[in-house]
Amino acid sequence: MLKLKHLVIYLSFIVGLLLLILPLPDWVWHYRPDWLALILIYWSMALPKYVGLWTALIIGLLADSLLGTLLGQHSLALVIITYLNLNLYQRIRVLSLVQQSVYVFGLLLINQIIVFWMDGVMGLTIPVQAVFVAPFIGALLWPFVFIILRDIRRKAMLN
Amino acid sequence: MTHLQKQARGATIQALLLISICIGMMFVDHRYNHLEVVRSNISLALSPLRYLVNLPELGSHWVSEWFKSHNELLNDNKTLQTRGRILNAQLQRMQVLQAENTRLRNLLSSSRKLTDEVIVAELLSVDQNPYRQLVEINKGTNDGVEIGQAIIDDFGVMGQVIHTNRFSSTIILISDPDHAIPVQFIRSGVRSVAFGNGNTDHLELRFLPATADIQIGDELVTSGLGGRFPTGYPVATVASISEDLAHGFLSVLAAPKARLDSSREVLVIKIGTFSKGE
Numbered sequence: 001m002l003k004l005k006h007l008v009i010y011l012s013f014i015v016g017l018l019l020l021i022l023p024l025p026d027w028v029w030h031y032r033p034d035w036l037a038l039i040l041i042y043w044s045m046a047l048p049k050y051v052g053l054w055t056a057l058i059i060g061l062l063a064d065s066l067l068g069t070l071l072g073q074h075s076l077a078l079v080i081i082t083y084l085n086l087n088l089y090q091r092i093r094v095l096s097l098v099q100q101s102v103y104v105f106g107l108l109l110i111n112q113i114i115v116f117w118m119d120g121v122m123g124l125t126i127p128v129q130a131v132f133v134a135p136f137i138g139a140l141l142w143p144f145v146f147i148i149l150r151d152i153r154r155k156a157m158l159n
Numbered sequence: 160m161t162h163l164q165k166q167a168r169g170a171t172i173q174a175l176l177l178i179s180i181c182i183g184m185m186f187v188d189h190r191y192n193h194l195e196v197v198r199s200n201i202s203l204a205l206s207p208l209r210y211l212v213n214l215p216e217l218g219s220h221w222v223s224e225w226f227k228s229h230n231e232l233l234n235d236n237k238t239l240q241t242r243g244r245i246l247n248a249q250l251q252r253m254q255v256l257q258a259e260n261t262r263l264r265n266l267l268s269s270s271r272k273l274t275d276e277v278i279v280a281e282l283l284s285v286d287q288n289p290y291r292q293l294v295e296i297n298k299g300t301n302d303g304v305e306i307g308q309a310i311i312d313d314f315g316v317m318g319q320v321i322h323t324n325r326f327s328s329t330i331i332l333i334s335d336p337d338h339a340i341p342v343q344f345i346r347s348g349v350r351s352v353a354f355g356n357g358n359t360d361h362l363e364l365r366f367l368p369a370t371a372d373i374q375i376g377d378e379l380v381t382s383g384l385g386g387r388f389p390t391g392y393p394v395a396t397v398a399s400i401s402e403d404l405a406h407g408f409l410s411v412l413a414a415p416k417a418r419l420d421s422s423r424e425v426l427v428i429k430i431g432t433f434s435k436g437e
Contacts, residue, residue: 023216
């Protein structure tokens with residue numbers, strides 16, 4: 001299971017975790033796309049045999065630990081969108097990048113709503129625009145994420 | 160059933176299992192402390208990432224130190240020397256007062272030491288959950304930091320430690336919506352609790368009786384009730400008072416003394432050393 005050529009998958013998730021905690025000015029907070037979700041969507045679409053529900057659970061736990069959220073909060077959201085993605089990826093893979101972006105927006109929105117819902121249960125108030133803007137920016141970035149990760153995957157000869 | 164159908168059903172069962180694991184974990188993490196070990200270990204494994212992200216900030220700090228001009232350094236030195244002299248003068252008086260205080264406390268047979276032991280720490284610039292007020296510091300259990308210890312900066316109380324691992328700890332600031340700190344007004348001696356509301360500019364004091372003796376500009380210090388925060392550290396200054404006549408309460412907003420959003424160097428106060436001595 002642990003092969004050298006899978007190293008790029010781990011590296012991409014490490015980059016995602018770094019982007020998650022990279023210090024940025026306060027006003028960017030609400031608009032920061034969920035890089036981990038984007039990377040996870042890509043790999044579970046491209047290599048559903050290697051990257052699946054368990055990966056989603058573990059990545060979510062890492063994110064929860066870094067962000068100081070409840071353990072399981074990001075995991076829950078990522079497991080749910082990965083499950084949806086694993087059921088739909090065969091239909092989505094054939095679409096154009098722009099059409100895929102719309103689909104990714106839907107997944108990111110579900111992800112965001114679950115995370116914020118849990119925050120809400122904890123008694124935190126979340127500005128409404130934050131729910132939509134971050135997934136929207138994530139969807140705009142999807143073509144770039146897709147192309148970059150696809151090139152990396154081909155260089156690493158992962159199929 | 161075909162092979163594909165079986166596979167799909169397997170995935171669904173697995174997903175449901177993982178979802179229940181997540182919900183279970185959130186419940187346990189919210190209510191109990193059992194998952195603190197898990198969190199601390201994950202956090203330990205990820206601490207290289209935190210230090211890596213902190214590097215650019217550290218680098219820019221270092222570069223700006225390096226390129227400071229000779230004149231600036233001379234100036235700094237001069238101001239620091241003056242400040243040192245003033246502080247020394249104040250300290251002389253302080254020593255007399257402290258001696259007097261100890262003597263009086265001995266007369267009252269009160270068993271409380273005045274000096275607290277501290278650990279100097281620096282904030283790591285990493286972003287956390289934007290809807291909470293959490294920060295990371297670069298000292299962990301290896302340096303003696305423990306959950307529940309109070310954090311102060313040069314000006315007042317900043318918060319307390321909520322998670323630790325070996326090399327870093329997470330601090331909840333007094334302005335976090337989940338945080339409350341027991342306080343006392345210096346002037347009138349009224350005790351209250353200051354709640355954070357997610358805004359670094361002010362804390363809320365709820366449900367003070369309308370007859371309470373409070374004025375704008377009153378200083379708040381930690382009351383030491385509850386046992387988490389040591390007594391007598393400055394917390395905030397009263398900034399506004401509004402009356403809720405219908406319910407007969409005052410609601411007071413107070414501006415925190417500590418620079419919650421800009422302090423980089425902080426002190427961790429070791430609780431064990433202060434509570435009971437002599």
